Amino acid sequence: MLEGDARVTARRAVYDPQSAFDPRPFHENGSTADELALILNAFEARRLTNETEPERMVEALIEKQDASIVVLKLGGHGAIVATRTSRTRVPAYRSDTVWKLGAGDVFSAAFTKFWACDGLEPTEAADLASRSVSVYASTRSLPIPAKKELAALDLSPVTPSSGRVYIAAPFFTLADLWLVEEIRQRLLDMGVGVFSPLHDVGLGTAQEVALRDLEGLDQADVVLAVLSGSDPGTIFEVGYAVAKGKPVICLAQNMRDEDAKMPEGSGGLIVSDLVTAIYHSIWALA
Numbered sequence: 001m002l003e004g005d006a007r008v009t010a011r012r013a014v015y016d017p018q019s020a021f022d023p024r025p026f027h028e029n030g031s032t033a034d035e036l037a038l039i040l041n042a043f044e045a046r047r048l049t050n051e052t053e054p055e056r057m058v059e060a061l062i063e064k065q066d067a068s069i070v071v072l073k074l075g076g077h078g079a080i081v082a083t084r085t086s087r088t089r090v091p092a093y094r095s096d097t098v099w100k101l102g103a104g105d106v107f108s109a110a111f112t113k114f115w116a117c118d119g120l121e122p123t124e125a126a127d128l129a130s131r132s133v134s135v136y137a138s139t140r141s142l143p144i145p146a147k148k149e150l151a152a153l154d155l156s157p158v159t160p161s162s163g164r165v166y167i168a169a170p171f172f173t174l175a176d177l178w179l180v181e182e183i184r185q186r187l188l189d190m191g192v193g194v195f196s197p198l199h200d201v202g203l204g205t206a207q208e209v210a211l212r213d214l215e216g217l218d219q220a221d222v223v224l225a226v227l228s229g230s231d232p233g234t235i236f237e238v239g240y241a242v243a244k245g246k247p248v249i250c251l252a253q254n255m256r257d258e259d260a261k262m263p264e265g266s267g268g269l270i271v272s273d274l275v276t277a278i279y280h281s282i283w284a285l286a
Contacts, residue, residue: 007031012116016108017044025065037069037115037122039108045072058082069122071111073104075190076158076282081126090126091157093134097271098279106136110144118147131155163285164193166220168238170231171198179226179274186278192285195220217241224281227252227263242266247284251277 008026013033017023020043026036038061046052049060054072058080061070070082078091110132114125132144134155144150167183170176180198187194195216201209217223223241225234227250239262241248248268264270269284271277 005029008033011035013037014039014108014112014116016040016104017048018104020044020047023047027066035068036066037071037111038065038067039071039073039111041073041075041104054080055087058087069115071122071126073107076279077160078158079126079130081123083122088123090123090130093130093155093157094283095134095137097138097273098276099137099140100275103133103137106142106144107133114147120147158283161285162193163221164195164219165281165285166217166223166237166241167194167196167198167226168223168234168241169226170229170234176229183224183226183274183278187282190278190282192282213237214240217244217246220246222246222281222284223248224277225250225263225268228254238263238268242268249277249281249284 007029008031010033012035013026013031014037015026016039020041023040023044025048026033026038040048042054042057045057045061048065049057051057051060054074058070058072061067062082062084068083070080072080072082074080076092078089081088081090107129110129111125114120114128115122118125120128128147128150131150131153135145135150135153136142145153165187167180169180169183171180177198180196184194184196184199197209197213197216200216201212203209217237217240223238223246225238225248227234227238238248238250248263250263250268250270251272251274252270253272269280271280
C-alpha cells in the first residue's frame with residue numbers, strides 16, 4: 001500500500017514493506033494477524049532491525065515484529081525461510097533472461113497464494129515463489145504457472161561463488177563511461193570482485209596499459225564484454241579470454257549478426273540487455 005495506510009485484521013497476512021528507505025512495521029498502524037509472514041530483502045531488514053547479519057536479522061524480526069514466518073530474500077543467495085523453531089534455505093533459480101521489474105511482487109504474490117491461500121508449508125511455498133520468479137524473468141508475462149507445473153520445471157539453482165569479473169568495454173564517450181561505471185557498481189553492490197581497466201589501470205600509452213590489462217584478464221574468472229560499437233580493444237580481450245578458457249558474457253546491442261559471429265561461435269554467451277549480462281556474469285562464477 002504505497003499510497004495508503006490500510007489497517008488490516010487477518011487470520012493470515014503476508015506483509016512486504018516495499019521500501020529500502022523507510023520500511024514501516026506491520027503492526028504500527030494497528031494492523032493485526034493471527035499468523036504474520038514478513039517478506040523482505042536485506043536492505044529492508046537492515047532498516048527494520050539495525051542488524052547486518054542475516055541470521056540476526058531474522059531473529060530480530062521474529063521477536064520484535066511478532067512474525068510467525070520471515071522470508072529474507074538474499075538475491076543470488078536465495079532466501080532464508082525462518083520460523084520460531086526452524087531455519088531453511090530456498091535457492092534462487094536461473095533464467096535465460098533477467099527481468100527485475102515486478103520480480104519481487106511476483107515472489108510475494110506467489111508466496112501468498114501457496115502459503116496463505118493454499119495452506120502449504122512456508123518452505124515449499126517460498127520455493128514455488130522462487131520458481132515463479134524464474135519463469136516470470138524469462139517470459140515477462142503472467143499469470144504464473146500452477147503448482148504442479150512449477151514443481152516439475154527442471155530449473156538450475158544459483159550456486160553463489162567468489163571470483164572476479166573483468167569488464168571489457170570501450171570508455172571513450174560519456175555513454176561508454178556511464179555504462180562501465182554502472183556495470184562495475186552493480187557488480188560490487190552484489191558482492192562480486194571486479195577488474196575494470198578504466199578504474200584499475202586508467203588511461204595511458206599502449207606500453208603502459210596493455211600488459212596490466214592482460215594481467216587483469218589472467219586473474220579474472222569471467223569476462224563481461226560490451227561489444228556494441230565493435231571496439232578493437234574489446235574484441236582483442238574477448239579473443240584472449242576465449243584462448244585462456246574463460247567464460248565470456250557479451251552484451252551486444254545494435255550489432256550485426258556477422259559482427260557477433262566469432263564471439264558466439266567460440267562459446268561466448270550473447271545477450272541483448274544489461275541486467276541479463278550482469279546476472280549471467282555472476283552466475284558464470286559458480
